[in-house]
Amino acid sequence: MNEVLLKHKGAKWWHTEDYHSPNLSKASLGVFFYEALKCGAEIGQIWPFNHNYDRSAVYVTILMTDEMKDHLESVTKFKFKPPTQ
Helix, strand or coil: CHHHHHHHCCCEEEEECHHHCCECCHHHHHHHHHHHHHCCCEEEEEEECCCCCCCCEEEEEEEECHHHHHHHHHHCCCCEECCCC
């Protein structure tokens, strides 16, 4: 249901950028998911680069509006890019 409401507000899917993604640690993932859910975004898929290593990169798709994206980028170190076509 949240996806329908977000799309009505003009939301689109974004991916975390390679060097500005969360990493496989409690602190990094905690901050990322806390801030994303707090602003009302919807989490899509989560891909850990290599789950056997701590602090391995984690790539996330997230459905959010441009305002949510700007807010997340301003309060965290994470950056987002549109998915490749």
